[in-house]
Amino acid sequence: MSQETILNDDAFLVSETDAKGIIQFANDDFCKVAEYSVEELIGKPHNVVRHPDMPKAAFKDLWETVKRGEVWTGYVKNATRSGGYYWVYATVFPFESCNGSRGYLSCRRKASQEEIDKAQALYKTLK
16 A cells, blocks of 8 residues: 655645646645655656546546636645655646746645545546
């Protein structure tokens, strides 16, 4: 059984990707929980932290939503570098910078056990 990392109540994980999901920025909380240095994350696909338990349908919904220019929210089980996992409540904001490039800002906080239980039950019904 893999080790769960429980986020601190005040943890706020932030990352920014380009339009293709390549990490451009990661804050200290994200790096610490995911067990990577910022240098290791920059230039990598954000799915480096994707956990295999997450249904493809959840990420399909995420990408369809943000590509329409809308904000996506949901519960995500992510993988740590050492093979563990952590749950977050994520909000993903699509944006266009002043130079015209597009990207996504992801802000994540601790999910409650009740929220995690509901998400796990839902995700068991998805593929």
